[in-house]
Amino acid sequence: MTTIIRGGTVVNADRAFRADVLTDGDKIVAIGEKLDAPANATVIDASGQYVMPGGIDTHTHMQLPFMGTVTADDFFTGTAAGLAGGTTTIMDFVIPNPQQSLLEAYHTWRGWAAKSAGDYTFHVAVTWWSDKVHEEMGTLVRDHGVNSFKHFMAYKNAIMADDETLVRSFTRALELGAIPTVHAENGELVFQLQQDLLKKGITGPSAHPLSRPPEVEAEAANRAIAIANVLGTPVYIVHVSCAESLDAIARARAKGQRVYGEALAGHLVIDDSVYQSADLEFARGHVMSPPFRSKHHQAALWQGLRGGNLHTTATDHCTFCAEQKAAGQDDFTKIPNGCGGVEDRMSVVWDAGVNSGMLTPSEFVRVTSANAAQIFNMYPRKGVVAVGADADLVVWDPEGTRTISAKTQFAKGGFNVFEGRTVKGIPSHTLHAGNVVFARGELRAVAGAGRHVDRPAFTKTHA
Ligand SMILES: NC(=O)NCCC(=O)O
């Protein structure tokens, strides 16, 4: 398929310029003013619009078996919803059970992901340690295009990585040229606080944020950063939700440490008042970890994004319907943790970030795709509008509006944490691998059209 996008303003992380963009097959083949195009080319009129790299969501959980259930979105519905919102690549997580082979889990997830409509790639979680894990990390990096390993510092008695696992896995990642990532919350403290709250008879969703205060996150962020510093590894901290964790990242970076931070669209715009709702189904729908925080944390996260101490935006898309969330109606610790957003991240970050003047369009591209592609070694295949890059593009209408609602979304789960929010700045068209997969509200996602994105190891100079 050949497509010409005419008359738009191309926005990359480094600059914006007026140009047509020609795609052929799955690649961008020409960029320039008044380009010639074959007579059979599909023409998209982008006048008054921006042409940007398709979004990369660095953190999703499609079809995840978690807390006794499985997320509502699978790899088809979740990636299709992403395409509707301008996100063309997701970074999902292979999460082996403790004692399970990493390779076995990796192949299971690859099987599930075969029906993806958008591109996908995997971080692999290290949930336990043994010589076999050491060996399998090597196989994943050398033979399977994995260059990032995830460590959950929370979820005690389930997938929590203890300090020995962190130290050994970070060390191994350094040997292999892979980057360690962490969910930073002190799982021992969370467990203790949960038990204390339950003993006091505080069992509803309002207890969730009380069991995971900012200090619990900051302790783990500081610990992971300290471990990375001693071992000389880079480290990427997922879903940074509070000023205290951001301060830890800023301190380390000021000393020259290679620390990266991810902000979630939800944490940027939703505050912790949601947990006080008398509508317990609504409150449970917002239970995720780390929880939504008070407004001063949101302001800090925006400053972190603009100032360069936070690098990526993601969603942690992990959808559960009301019936699944009701598993925790008598005990908040049993509410499956997770919320959605893959369909909404680009518009939410544009609306709250660019329309407010907090971010420029180029900074928007930096935090929605370019930095992710660079940190995780997909650049310049992804994250830039350039000749030779994948034809994953979003034609962005800065005047278009949409009121987000679970009733009209493509994602499953029947709930949306951004419900009722009217965003200005929406995709008019999304191209994935050169195909127009979303056009003015019409989704043309094809199951199985998504490709796995191999991410090679970093050279030794990265660490
Ligand atoms: N974030 C969340 O609550 N659920 C998904 C798993 C995780 O990322 O911690």
Ligand SMILES: [Zn+2]
């Ligand atoms: Zn997490």
Ligand SMILES: [Zn+2]
């Ligand atoms: Zn997650």
